Amino acid sequence: MTESKEARRSQIDLPSGYQVEHDPDDLWGDSRVIVNIGPTHPAMHGALRMVAKLNGETIEKSYCEFGFTHRAKEKLGENRTFHNFTVYTDRLNYCSALINNVTYAMSVEKLMGVEVPERCVWIRMICCELARVMDHLICVGINAVDLGAFSFFLYGFHQREEAYTLVEKLCGARLTTSFTRIGGLMGDAPDGFEKELKAWVEKTRKVIDEMDELLTNNKIWKKRTVGVGVFSKQDCMDYSFSGPNARAAGIDLDLRRDQPCMFYKNVEFDVPVAQNGDVFDRYMVRINEIRQSLNILSQCADKMKKGPIWSEDKRVRIPEKTVVHNTMEGLIHHFKFFMTGFEVPAGEAYTQFEAANGELGFYIVSKGATRAHRMRIRGPSVWHFQALSPMVEGEKIADMVAALGSINIIAGELDR
Amino acid sequence: MDIRHPIPTNGGEWVTQFGEIWRGQVADLKKTFDGAIEEVKMPQADATDVPIIYVKRDRLVEVLKFLKETDGFEYGFLADITATDESSELRFEVVYQLFSQSKLCRIRVKVRVPEGVSVPSAVSVWKGADWAEREVYDMYGVQFEGHPNLRRILMDERWVGHPLRKDYPIKGYQIFTDPQAVDPERLK
Amino acid sequence: MSKDGSVGYVTTRLDDFINWGRKHSIWPLPFGTSCCGIEMMASLAADYDMSRFGAEVIRFSPRQSDLLIVAGIINLKMAPVLKTVYDQMSDPKYVMSFGACASSGGIFNVYSVLQGIDTMIPVDVYIPGCPPSPEGVIHGLMRLQELITQGQTHSQRRLAQAKQG
Numbered sequence: 001m002t003e004s005k006e007a008r009r010s011q012i013d014l015p016s017g018y019q020v021e022h023d024p025d026d027l028w029g030d031s032r033v034i035v036n037i038g039p040t041h042p043a044m045h046g047a048l049r050m051v052a053k054l055n056g057e058t059i060e061k062s063y064c065e066f067g068f069t070h071r072a073k074e075k076l077g078e079n080r081t082f083h084n085f086t087v088y089t090d091r092l093n094y095c096s097a098l099i100n101n102v103t104y105a106m107s108v109e110k111l112m113g114v115e116v117p118e119r120c121v122w123i124r125m126i127c128c129e130l131a132r133v134m135d136h137l138i139c140v141g142i143n144a145v146d147l148g149a150f151s152f153f154l155y156g157f158h159q160r161e162e163a164y165t166l167v168e169k170l171c172g173a174r175l176t177t178s179f180t181r182i183g184g185l186m187g188d189a190p191d192g193f194e195k196e197l198k199a200w201v202e203k204t205r206k207v208i209d210e211m212d213e214l215l216t217n218n219k220i221w222k223k224r225t226v227g228v229g230v231f232s233k234q235d236c237m238d239y240s241f242s243g244p245n246a247r248a249a250g251i252d253l254d255l256r257r258d259q260p261c262m263f264y265k266n267v268e269f270d271v272p273v274a275q276n277g278d279v280f281d282r283y284m285v286r287i288n289e290i291r292q293s294l295n296i297l298s299q300c301a302d303k304m305k306k307g308p309i310w311s312e313d314k315r316v317r318i319p320e321k322t323v324v325h326n327t328m329e330g331l332i333h334h335f336k337f338f339m340t341g342f343e344v345p346a347g348e349a350y351t352q353f354e355a356a357n358g359e360l361g362f363y364i365v366s367k368g369a370t371r372a373h374r375m376r377i378r379g380p381s382v383w384h385f386q387a388l389s390p391m392v393e394g395e396k397i398a399d400m401v402a403a404l405g406s407i408n409i410i411a412g413e414l415d416r
Numbered sequence: 417m418d419i420r421h422p423i424p425t426n427g428g429e430w431v432t433q434f435g436e437i438w439r440g441q442v443a444d445l446k447k448t449f450d451g452a453i454e455e456v457k458m459p460q461a462d463a464t465d466v467p468i469i470y471v472k473r474d475r476l477v478e479v480l481k482f483l484k485e486t487d488g489f490e491y492g493f494l495a496d497i498t499a500t501d502e503s504s505e506l507r508f509e510v511v512y513q514l515f516s517q518s519k520l521c522r523i524r525v526k527v528r529v530p531e532g533v534s535v536p537s538a539v540s541v542w543k544g545a546d547w548a549e550r551e552v553y554d555m556y557g558v559q560f561e562g563h564p565n566l567r568r569i570l571m572d573e574r575w576v577g578h579p580l581r582k583d584y585p586i587k588g589y590q591i592f593t594d595p596q597a598v599d600p601e602r603l604k
Numbered sequence: 605m606s607k608d609g610s611v612g613y614v615t616t617r618l619d620d621f622i623n624w625g626r627k628h629s630i631w632p633l634p635f636g637t638s639c640c641g642i643e644m645m646a647s648l649a650a651d652y653d654m655s656r657f658g659a660e661v662i663r664f665s666p667r668q669s670d671l672l673i674v675a676g677i678i679n680l681k682m683a684p685v686l687k688t689v690y691d692q693m694s695d696p697k698y699v700m701s702f703g704a705c706a707s708s709g710g711i712f713n714v715y716s717v718l719q720g721i722d723t724m725i726p727v728d729v730y731i732p733g734c735p736p737s738p739e740g741v742i743h744g745l746m747r748l749q750e751l752i753t754q755g756q757t758h759s760q761r762r763l764a765q766a767k768q769g
Binding site for chain 2: 052063070110114116242346347350352376387
């Protein structure tokens with residue numbers, strides 16, 4: 001004698017949030033389950049959420065949610081002076097905070113028409129490439145941890161700690177640096193910095209080779225990554241992919257080479273491009289990009305010369321401490337500079353830079369005040385995370401973890 | 417000095433590099449979409465880094481498609497969609513940042529909309545416009561006509577008001593006691 | 605126990621003995637949301653190695669862990685999730701507020717950010733910094749161990765009160 005379907009369904013006692021749509025007579029056959037992953041799941045990198053409809057282990061349909069670390073930086077940009085907003089830019093992509101600092105400083109300088117001296121530009125380039133290496137190390141490391149390769153992560157993280165030491169020498173902070181100022185830098189690089197940088201570059205080259213040897217030809221790693229999370233060139237164009245993720249799918253575009261700012265014209269580097277657009281290719285592009293960044297770093301260390309680091313422009317120049325401490329006018333200037341800030345001429349500009357993840361853009365509209373009228377931050381992670389659902393449709397749920405790790409979603413930049 | 421005097425190290429060679437291309441493109445656009453282009457702002461003449469093209473609302477998708485697909489334009493990369501809150505009669509300006517990956521130049525398209533009026537959605541032109549438009553809706557309350565799934569994205573779905581409007585207070589907290597629930601409707 | 609490992613005296617009170625055990629077997633649940641999560645990873649990785657202090661076994665399930673490390677911003681969309689996770693942990697449970705954002709909202713006094721997690725759940729240790737350095741994290745962990753030995757964490761005091769009636 002068979003029970004009715006309703007009676008059997010009522011016996012299934014599931015915790016709230018989970019729903020079963022399957023047919024009770026066919027429990028192990030065609031069963032579809034809705035699973036909620038995140039926002040605190042370890043595979044979801046902090047604060048992302050995915051709700052997936054599973055058929056067995058295959059994702060049939062899914063949707064992603066974010067906004068769990070939304071900190072209203074765009075609203076703050078309209079309520080803080082241009083100088084004060086520098087600290088908020090660190091917390092965008094916190095894996096490579098220096099790139100965000102530099103891009104923000106550049107975008108305000110572009111609006112104001114401020115030219116910075118040569119040494120400042122070289123130090124900024126060093127900052128960018130150092131941050132790029134750190135970001136890629138953490139991305140490939142975490143991606144490997146998600147798939148079970150823990151020691152690979154430790155190699156990368158140790159080298160990252162060494163890079164932190166260099167960054168600490170530059171600006172005193174490890175992660176949230178706030179190193180740049182509009183029209184200059186917080187301070188000059190210390191004596192002998194170039195030498196230490198070159199020593200670090202040489203050591204990192206060796207470590208990258210070791211890491212490459214450790215993981216790239218590993219059979220398990222290849223089985224978990226090759227052909228997983230494929231996103232074709234056309235899809236990448238439709239979803240506005242940029243950076244390493246786009247280059248892994250065959251889009252040969254690097255804003256450092258193609259829309260050069262700073263002195264990227266004066267250094268030589270290659271742009272690694274892969275063709276398949278899967279997890280393995282994204283990993284390979286990142287590993288090769290680290291090598292190219294190291295090349296740029298050693299060239300920068302060679303070409304950097306002694307000189308001033310601050311712009312001559314009086315509007316943005318932070319008053320000298322000796323003047324502030326010894327003269328009345330200096331003190332008033334200092335007070336006015338930090339309390340009211342400087343005025344940025346009316347206008348609007350979109351400044352883009354090849355950040356570690358892709359195109360980072362600051363769209364600033366100024367109405368001639370000391371605060372922006374609109375401060376829009378274009379983080380690449382939003383566009384990459386949007387593509388996760390179409391990317392993993394029809395794949396196994398374990399492959400979703402690999403795909404998510406490979407596109408390197410940073411919550412700070414995603415939610416802003 | 418301001419944006420009208422570009423500095424080379426800020427990437428400011430765009431005027432000499434793309435000036436001719438932009439002038440040709442703007443002339444072409446004006447010829448093709450007679451009456452749909454409200455206003456054009458050019459770099460150096462106005463305080464902007466790239467040309468801004470103000471388009472009439474009802475012909476926006478047409479213009480975007482033209483910019484994306486026509487030879488000589490090829491703005492295939494949608495860099496960003498955002499909005500600004502101008503405290504005027506036409507309250508919002510929806511901004512489209514476009515980038516041509518073959519010609520390496522950028523252009524900006526803007527649409528002026530009053531409050532409560534919707535803008536045609538660009539999802540049919542770029543699939544990736546989906547989330548960007550949802551964010552504009554979430555932050556400013558601008559409706560997008562023809563959008564497949566126009567709902568809040570950064571804020572909780574029970575949130576009241578649109579935070580980036582100029583009249584929303586910066587400390588306007590809204591507290592919820594339970595997490596946002598799973599919506600099985602979206603998995604159909 | 606003295607430094608050379610010999611037992612100087614036999615623990616007379618059972619509670620003290622249990623607290624000594626708890627102190628050296630903290631199982632943390634890393635609730636890392638943003639920047640602080642990276643520094644938390646740094647303090648768990650090879651160079652700083654938090655496992656030297658007994659906090660070795662990272663558990664992502666609230667049922668299996670007794671220290672909730674809230675590392676990073678908690679905004680109003682995330683706050684109910686944090687509350688749920690805290691409620692799911694079994695007693696005794698400790699909470700470490702990691703960094704300025706979790707402790708007070710930090711530099712983000714805006715519409716979307718919870719102004720300190722202590723408005724919602726009891727916090728035992730606050731670690732200052734934006735983000736704190738790994739040395740600071742280890743100092744915070746040692747401070748928490750002191751509190752556990754004294755039985756002064758929120759959860760332990762609540763349990764003791766319940767026992768007294």
